[in-house]
Amino acid sequence: MKASQFLISTQKEAPADAEVASHRLMMRAGMIKKLGAGIYTYMPMGLRVIRKVEAIVREEMNRAGAVECTMPVVQPAELWQETGRFDKMGPELLRIQDRHQRDFVIQPTSEEVVTDIARQELRSYKQLPRNLYQIQTKFRDERRPRFGLMRGREFIMKDAYSFDRDAASAQRSYERMSQAYRAIFDRFGLRYRAVAADSGAIGGDLSEEFQVIAHTGEDAIVYCPDSDYAANMEKAEALAPAGPRSAAAEAMQKVATPGKSTCADVAALLGLPLDRTVKSLVLATDETDERGEVLRSQVWLLLVRGDHDMNEIKVGKVPGLDAGFRFATVPEIIEHFGTKPGYLGPIGLKKPVRIVADREVALMADWVCGANEEDFHLRGVNWGRDLPEPHAVADLRNVVEGDLSPDGRGRLAIERGIEVGHVFYLGTKYSKPMNATFLDEDGKPKPFEMGCYGIGITRLPAAAIEQNHDERGIVWPDAIAPFTVVVCPIGMDRSAEVRAAAEQLHDELAAAGVDVMLDDRGERPGAMFADWELIGVPHRVVLSDRGLKEGQVEYQHRRDKEPTRMPLAEVAGFLRGRLAA
Amino acid sequence: MKASQFLISTQKEAPADAEVASHRLMMRAGMIKKLGAGIYTYMPMGLRVIRKVEAIVREEMNRAGAVECTMPVVQPAELWQETGRFDKMGPELLRIQDRHQRDFVIQPTSEEVVTDIARQELRSYKQLPRNLYQIQTKFRDERRPRFGLMRGREFIMKDAYSFDRDAASAQRSYERMSQAYRAIFDRFGLRYRAVAADSGAIGGDLSEEFQVIAHTGEDAIVYCPDSDYAANMEKAEALAPAGPRSAAAEAMQKVATPGKSTCADVAALLGLPLDRTVKSLVLATDETDERGEVLRSQVWLLLVRGDHDMNEIKVGKVPGLDAGFRFATVPEIIEHFGTKPGYLGPIGLKKPVRIVADREVALMADWVCGANEEDFHLRGVNWGRDLPEPHAVADLRNVVEGDLSPDGRGRLAIERGIEVGHVFYLGTKYSKPMNATFLDEDGKPKPFEMGCYGIGITRLPAAAIEQNHDERGIVWPDAIAPFTVVVCPIGMDRSAEVRAAAEQLHDELAAAGVDVMLDDRGERPGAMFADWELIGVPHRVVLSDRGLKEGQVEYQHRRDKEPTRMPLAEVAGFLRGRLAA
Incomplete structure (x- = not known):
């Protein structure tokens, strides 16, 4: 290729709205051109990178036995109503009406369409397993599109969907994709980690994110330098510390902490390390009748150490909270604790509350918490002596650097990453509501066991740049250089x-x-x-x-x-x- | 590839709505799958054909110096408002609002976006000529989508746009594309014709359609078997017959033709060949003031031979009709002719009418026309003797088999085709309203001279099948076989x-x-x-x-x-x- 026959349009300055390096550099290098918020033309220089990414993905997907098709960008609403996503998805789902006022969506993914294809085309167990993928334009109407191709509205995604006759076979299909993703990411020439991710209500360990390492990444990646353990923050388990609990050394006393409503302020005032304080979070769950009317509510108090952060995904797995929870209202808090938020604690409650302690908190002695009285805290608090043992003990917090690795083979480190791929075991989440079944060997219809597997084709170049650039510009790995x-x-x-x-x-x-x-x-x-x-x-x-x-x-x-x-x-x-x- | 690793889903029966061979066979061969009206998934077998078509197009476009980019599917309305197409285009243009109630369209083509890119990126004559193309999903909300991929709503099109500094250079860019299209269509391995097409208001001969020959095609292709002349029906010129006009042999007489209001019926009644009759078409033009109020109207009578068909595009080029015309109303006809349609003619008018004769009619002698009296015709009519020479003589009709070829090298034949490609010189149609200019060598801003060049990527396989199939199924040319x-x-x-x-x-x-x-x-x-x-x-x-x-x-x-x-x-x-x- 000769430059005179190509369109090179480098710019001295990046636009003011380009906040991250990849956005700035892709704009300055003339790789993308903004058409609207989160909507970009892939200019010739940028498209060459995208095409190379596509080619690598396509080759490895084909090698892994997946078969390419192309599903429509504009999809009838009917299928999306079958799974309920037409109503459940928020305004990210771009909805349209055609000239006959029929409802359509612009695809953000294609689970419904591919499941519809499967229920028509895959009628027998003999046709399974099967994996269909596409590399196609998607749209998500992000509330705040930004960072160029990193969080755009229109983007290209490779999305693959596997169909299996049972869970064991689905697990093999999943593993095959997981291996294909490693081959793909190896070929990109980027530093990345495959990290275990939370698989939501389905359970099991069949969910991994493929994260490109970059210190500007939005996601925290937890890993163990001494083993191959890697997980995202939601999935990384904080092990219970080696017990037993230390013996109580202080008597409990109420101390004045005027205006000090945060753990950090209280610790500083009392001259104690932050890890001696305990944070309170008040939640509530509702029991409803068939019509959705609330019959009764239960208030919960969750306790984590002052220097730790609560993790909402982990909270959502606590028995009793796993069917859904909400934050307690201020009236509920006053009714149960006798005071407003800021000075709450588990002692001296007005009404019973279910108390869940983080594993770390459950083993603390001589700790500090709110006194349930404005401008006062308690110090020298001890389980069993000053209050009963908690109703439940659970992993409620984000891990931190230096925590024990869940595989017991070292201590955890944390780095930042950009999620570019995700492999996920879906089970029958889509096949059941869509009644997508095949005839099994015994002649009976069974729902497909499914998996889905995405790669952000247009996000990958942005992630590559976040990882590989200097003050002069981009540094492409050979495999995806324009x-x-x-x-x-x-x-x-x-x-x-x-x-x-x-x-x-x-x-x-x-x-x-x-x-x-x-x-x-x-x-x-x-x-x-x-x-x-x-x-x-x-x-x-x-x-x-x-x-x-x-x-x-x-x-x-x-x-x-x-x-x-x-x-x-x-x-x-x-x-x-x-x-x- | 092994069949067991691929998705083969042939069907015994085609769906009832599949009216044409390509639609039936693509459905039965499992190449496409209907998702909604005019919306199809390209199944693995069909996608392989599409990818081969794309690859040939891409190679030849690159070879011709065009540069590939990808413009967004979802495009902000603002640009479409600049050219007025947002309002002018009918319901074929699929319009959407995003979550912030901003207007967008799903691209049916991309003239506006590419012109916007050019006005920002191509600032100097030194950067010209330039040709940008994309192979991308398009959407046209057809009122009656049908024939599978032949007239779908969502489809893939290759659209290219050239930018030049002047008309001479634009003509060279056009020629280069015209040659590239020949290379592309040669490689497809299909019988096709590049036919001259009407270039509308811009004039000149810079518009060609690439038609795949198929007797089921919607378009008539006019060609000369003895030369390389080929044109579509609108463009093919009907030459004036070799003169002079024959001498009058009959006296004019009024004959009763009760209930015979068509030329065919009258000819049969009178025992004359159809080519001795003359058809009347009454049009009107309006002169309006600045506010669009009609000041006065002019009624026109157009005459073509009874066995010929009027061509509306040709009529629209007659001086006086070229600024727009309409059909005359029945009151206008009665006012000028004294009778209702069915027995109209140029003799015995109540009020003056502008008479335009087709070239063929202008040379006729002893012809038959309506007598401007219900149930009566005139026969033995002769120009100059029974009525004045027409106000104008023009080519008003469709050519027919056996007409002289406009290049004078034989006689015309007609076959049917499917339009799959179109090259078109746009001039400044988009650059002027969008103020898309570059700085020319003299330092002055000038609007780009543009051309646009389309290929229906997903229509091509359908056209190939219409041309190549038998009772057992499809017969692919090697180059695009799955x-x-x-x-x-x-x-x-x-x-x-x-x-x-x-x-x-x-x-x-x-x-x-x-x-x-x-x-x-x-x-x-x-x-x-x-x-x-x-x-x-x-x-x-x-x-x-x-x-x-x-x-x-x-x-x-x-x-x-x-x-x-x-x-x-x-x-x-x-x-x-x-x-x-």
Whole structure:
């Protein structure tokens, strides 16, 4: 490819709304162009990256036995009503009416459509297992689209769906996808982790996120440097500390803490470490009748250590809270605790409350909590002596660096990541409501056991940039670079020798299947180099009159500090060897 | 590819709403699956065809110097308001509101978006010419979607847009695309014609349709078997017959033609050939003031020969009618002709009317027309003697078989076609209203000269089937077949020898880059053959125990009546040779 025949549109400045590096750099490198909030044209330079991502995904999906199809972008509402998602999904689901006032949606995913295909096409267990995927435009009407392709409204996703006759077979299909995802992410050339994720109501361990490591990532990834344990924050279990509980050393006393309503303020006032304090969270559950009228409510008090953070997903697994909970209202809190939030605690309640202690809190001694009286706390509190043992003990909190790894093989570390892939065992979540069944060997209809498997095709380049950039621009891994090699001739318009050498090198590399760009625009060296460093082409060869007199060119990898001189005659072979590696 | 790893879902019956062969066969072959009216999932078998079409289009577009990008499916209304299309386009334009009640459209084409890109990215004449294209999902909310992929609502289109600094350069860009389209359609392996089409108000000859020949096609294609002349019906010029007009032989006389209001009925009654009669069409034009109020109207009488059809596009080019016309109302007709439609003619008018004669009519002698009196016609009518020469003579009619070719090199023939591609010179139709300018060499801003170039990616397979099918199913050309070769082993589950030979042949062909399918489903021969004949794979090799005992296999092209026996050892080489040809 020659630059004069391509559309290169680098910009000096990024738009003001570009908050993250990938957004800024993709805009400046002319890879994307904003059309509306969260809606981008993939410009030629950006589309080349996307197509390379697609090709890798497609190859590995096919290798894993998945079969590609393409489902419509505009989907009739009827199917979405069968699963209830048409009503349940919020305004993220873009709804349309056609000229006959029939309801449609723009697909955000395609579970309904693929399940509809399966219930028509896969009639016998003999046709199973089966995995159908597509690489197709999706739309989610995000309330606040931002970060360029990272959280856009229109995007391209690879979504795959597996259909199996039973849970054991579904698990094998899941494993096959999980392995295919490792192959895909390995080929991208990015640092990533496959992390265990929460699989929601279905249970089991069949949910993994594929996170590209980047310190700007929105997600915390928990891992153990001494083992292969990795999970997201919701899934990472905080083990119970090695018991037993320390003996009580202090007497309980009420202390004045005027205006100090946070654990940090109270600890500072009392001169105690934060990990001696206990935070209170008040929740409520409602028992309803058939019509949804509330019959009675139960108030809950959840306790975690002052330096820990409550994790809502974990809270939602506590027996009694697992059917749904809400925050307690202020009137409910006053009714049960006798005071407003800020000074709450488990002692001196006005009405009974179910108390759940985090595993860590359950083993604490001499701790501090609110006194259920404004401007007062209690210190020296001890379980069993000052209050009964909690009704339940559970893992309620986010893990922190240094916690024991759940696999018992070291201590946890935390880094940040960007979720680009997700493999998920669905069970019969869609097949049952849609009555999607096949005839099993015994002649009886059974619902499909399903899995779904996504990769954010247009998010991946953004994640790659978050991980790989410097002050000059993007640094693409070879596998997904828009061009792998750029040939930069200096003074091509003045020197026939430079022109001939540059064109010959370009043609030789192109003939060898290298994705090479020849910059024949006639830009000055500084501007030319700046463009390609911004765009992030990993390998650069510079040809100049002076160098060619000695038969030399300059090679520089995008990460190299300095160029390396080498003979013109050798550079093509050198590049081929380096790219094959 | 092995059939057991693919999704083959052939059907015995086509749905009742499948009216045309391509729709029936794509449904029966499991290539598409209906999701809603005019909305289809491209199933794995169909998607393979679409991907091959895309690949050919992409290669040739790139070769012609066009650069690929991808514009959003969901587009903000603002740009569409700039050109007025948001209001002017009818309900075919699918309109949506997002969660913030902002207006969007689902793209039916992308002129507005690409022009917006150009006005931002192409600032100097040095960046021109430029051609941007995409292969992307489109939506047109057809009132009556039908014929499967032929007239769907959601479809894939390749749309390209060229930007040039002046009309001469734009013409070269147009020619380059026109040539690229020939290369593309040649590669599809279909019989097609590039036909001149009407370029509307812009004038000039820069509009061509690419029509796949099929007797079920909706469009009439006019061509000259003795030259390369080809045009669509609107564009094909009906030349003036070689003059001069014959001398009058009859006296004009009024004849009773009770109840005979059509030319055919009158000709039969009078025992004259239909080409001696003349049809009348009454139109009107309105002169309006600035507010659109009608100041005065002009009534027109257009005359074509009784056996000819009026062409509305041609009528719209007659001076005086080219700013817009309408059909005259019955009161206007009575006011000017003194009678109701059915017996109208140019003689004995009550009020003046502008008379335009078709070129053919202008040279007729002794003709028949209405007498402007119910149940009466005139015969033996002659220009100059019975009425003045017409105010104007013009080409008003559709050409018919046997007309002189406009290039003077033979006589015209007519066949039917399906429009799959269109190249069109737009001029400044979009750049002017959108103020899309570049700085020319003289430092002044000028609007881009544009062209647009479409190919119906998902319509092409349907057109290919209309052209190539028989009672057993589809017959794909090699280039776009879902699989090029199918290997059909008989009794693979019983015979290790058959299995081994089939797998080896499959692997050998696959390694040579042949797109080969091995049917390892274990179907009985009849069902297996019927499936592949329905699906339309062009080359089939059958392996059986009996044949292999003699080292023989059977080869059959989808169009062959009988199989050809050949040695197993030679079939791979034979196929490679045949496919390379």
